[in-house]
Amino acid sequence: MVLMNVVPGIYRPSTPPGMPPPSARRRPSKLSFGTVCSSNINRSMEAHVVLQNAGLTVESYGTGTQVRLPGKSSMEPRIFKFGTPYAEMYRSLAATPEDEAFFLHNGVLQLCKRGSSVKLAPQRWQDTPSAAIQKHDVVIAFEERIYDAVVEDLQTREPTEDFKAIHVICLDTKDNPHEAELQGRVALELCWLLEQTDDLDLEAPELVEQFQEEQMTHTQIKVLYQMCYL
The missing domain is CATH 3.40.50.2300 (Response regulator)
Structure with missing residues (x-):
């Protein structure tokens, strides 16, 4: 099955340690x-x-009530509506090189990548x-x-x-x-x-x-x- 709107280069994470019985x-x-x-x-x-x-x-x-992500300060969270594609959130957070570097550093872009690899x-x-x-x-x-x-x-x-x-x-x-x-x-x-x-x-x-x-x-x-x- 092809997932639509997936951020390029994003793959489903591997199965965690431990095998099912x-x-x-x-x-x-x-x-x-x-x-x-x-x-x-x-x-x-x-x-x-x-x-x-x-x-x-x-x-x-x-x-x-909304999707709240850590921003550049506690007073500046990045907020999205539920139903906003993870890939769209990723692009918004990485709109400028400065933003991309910041949200890579705090891990939020990685969370968007993971979400995009699993569902819309x-x-x-x-x-x-x-x-x-x-x-x-x-x-x-x-x-x-x-x-x-x-x-x-x-x-x-x-x-x-x-x-x-x-x-x-x-x-x-x-x-x-x-x-x-x-x-x-x-x-x-x-x-x-x-x-x-x-x-x-x-x-x-x-x-x-x-x-x-x-x-x-x-x-x-x-x-x-x-x-x-x-």
Whole structure:
């Protein structure tokens, strides 16, 4: 498949370290995962790439009102509307040699390149139709306020005809590329465990609790969980 509006020379990142278990490789992904951060350019996109390259079915979203990227000062963020192609954001940020050098240095252009290699544009969770949201079995949010926004949104949507459970999990993650990379791998570990359940609705609560206990032995990560219905 040819991706339109991809920045020239941008290729899909390689699969992260670690191979999926043999039992998972023998069958296609049975669950659908959603990953969510604020602007759908760093944390949720890192997890999108990691899960997708590992063979899982995944889509990513943001919950902010706009896509906000670090600018030349805290008072000058670069702001784009959701739906603006990553390639268009890249060109805007690299419009002058000075801007290009600055946004390469702070890593924002690299994030736009990665996004462009995976899909057309950032997607906003709240603007996504319920029929598309309901396809997800598990949603991973990468910050507590984003987790709260996802849960609130699911609770205020009109129930669909095929009323079903959606498991919402928070892996609280600082919004920088290094932390996003680390927690992207943590998300993959958790999603592989969920992928292999026989009854997700029955097993997920205990599995997530056990996962948090294991993670807390070597990394301080806040894990929240709630089962919602749509």
